[in-house]
Amino acid sequence: MQKVIALSALALALACGTAHAQYSGGVIKIGVMNDMSGVYADVSGPGGVEAAKMAVEDFGAEKKGMKVEVIGGDHQNKPDVGSNMARSWIDTQGVDVIVDVPTSSVALAVNQVVKEKNKVFLASGPATSDLTGPQCSPNLVHWTYDTWALANGTGKAIVKTGGDTWFFLTADYAFGHALERDTAAVVEKNGGKVIGKVRTPFPGTDFSSFLLQAQSSKAKIIGLANAGGETINSIKQAAEFGITQGGQNLAGLLVFITDVHSLGLKTAQGLIFTSAYYWDRNDASRDFAKRFAPRYKGHMPTMVQAGVYASVLHYLKAVEALKNDSDGKAVVAKMKEMPTDDPLFGKGTIRADGRKLHDMYLLEVKKPEESKAPWDYLKVRATIPAAEAFRPLNEGKCPLVGG
């Protein structure tokens, strides 16, 4: 009997430990959902979970008496798997916030579930700008990048340097379509012309047929509206079929540092792309990368992993200020109200439509002889200031934005 009383007293003591704060289930549970095993696994995958854990540690949750738990899940790039996982995480496992979720089609599905359940969705991985457009939600923060920002960064830079006719190789799902649409708009706005496109089945490995169609279109620029392994294979095969030697240029619209790593500098050199984070940019970004690499196979972090870290950090700050994590809308409102400040993205803000604003960078892949160390792959060609980097608030058609 005594034992039972002692145990209940202990349980009570544990429960009251954070009595001043109302965390649902007594714990803040972070669910990192991404592609753990498929084409995008290197872009975030288990590294994303690691980044979230680092954020919790750096925030000092334990010292502050906040109990935070991080779990990971594999959505296999399938919207139905993703939305079912989101449901069961929230309903049965008490997950308070879902983080990352690359693959736009899955992110759009998860976004609906999170909104319906009034939890929080910190999107780092997905690209589609629809998340802060027609599909925007009071429960969402879209942190790292989006198709509009990529198109704006890379598309504008290329059209301005003479690449004014475009042919798109588009991955045939939500992400590819959004990226193609946003880039085409930028190209046309800057005086260029889109002369053709082909939608490639996702996921695919052989792009030679589509590249040949692009070649016969005589467009100056072949825009790759795909990502990960698909981009790698397209770039490789374009070199193989002599497309770049023939005077046409490739524009990688979404390229990650892991893609460059996989292609090797010899094949990838000269490629221009837009990114929200590069590890070797300043001391703070280097410091994070050097702590991250030993924890994850020696890889330098991608911008998606950096976004997971920064968004979780900001989320925890908001929850700490509110002392409550149960009302997703309130947490996101608090996140929007507080200015953001983290070592990777610097100072920034979150807009009413959920869009996180920070500088973007136009990067170029170095020549093999310019690279001094492993992962020394990129140089910053231009910094796109936060105010210009993202779609203007009034153009997104987000219902949350009045007027």
Added chain:
Amino acid sequence: MFEIFGVPSQALFGQLLLGLINGSFYALLSLGLAVIFGMLNIINFAHGAQYMLGAFTAFFLLQYLGWNYWVSLLVVPIIVGIVGIIIERLFLQWLYKLDHLYGLLLTFGLALVIEGVFRNYFGSSGLPYRVPDQLAGGRNLGFMYLPNYRGWVIAFSLVVCLATWFLIERTKLGAYLRAATENPTLVRAFGINVPRMITLTYGFGVGLAGLAGVMAAPIYNVSPQMGSNLIIIVFAVVVIGGMGSIMGAIVTGFALGLIEGLTKVFFPEASNTAIFVIMAIVLIIRPAGLFGRTA
């Protein structure tokens, strides 16, 4: 230049040639599957993983031992074949008497394990493998620029396919094999070591997958999921050709490559599904496959 259905014939020829290149991979892989199914009655779902193993082995040989592509072409099928033999001795040999389903489940499980292990150590973006210097560059055929390496892939896989067909359908060894499949007890009575022959056959089929892996390494990225991307299509090819039919696998492999190539021009979005539509139609009209013999 004339046009066919609104597509310039130049572009069309190019696409057909590309289809043929993809077809040669389908043929080579489905050939191995057909040999294994025809002789062992095992549905080898690990074929994709073994193909991936071939590509990775070639990568390791180059990276750590400096052995070039040509050496790999010879050595890798043997190494991967030996891995296959070990798998057969350890697991598969106990399953011959059971339903097909057990072999399928076992090899499927093995494939997941092998891919998982490689993904864990090498990530999913893949590793680069360079085209051998002798085959670098390409030539202009008038209607398209053909990389030399791709031309080599068509020619070499055609030779390998026909040699395998000849070995099994036209030589004495092949006759023993086929006889052992029909009636193992009787063939044993003639003093032939049937279990060893079966083991070697599995090793040979797996070796073919390894060979396809080496040939694919310079074209696609060497990545853990390269096999799972292909295996389902290859199974469809085998089903269309007729399970276990060697010639069926070869002809269907190339033919479906061509058809897929055409869909990529006329209806790109459907190019991944075209093969399965054909499979469904063939199964309705000829359930045993185009070249299959009904039992």
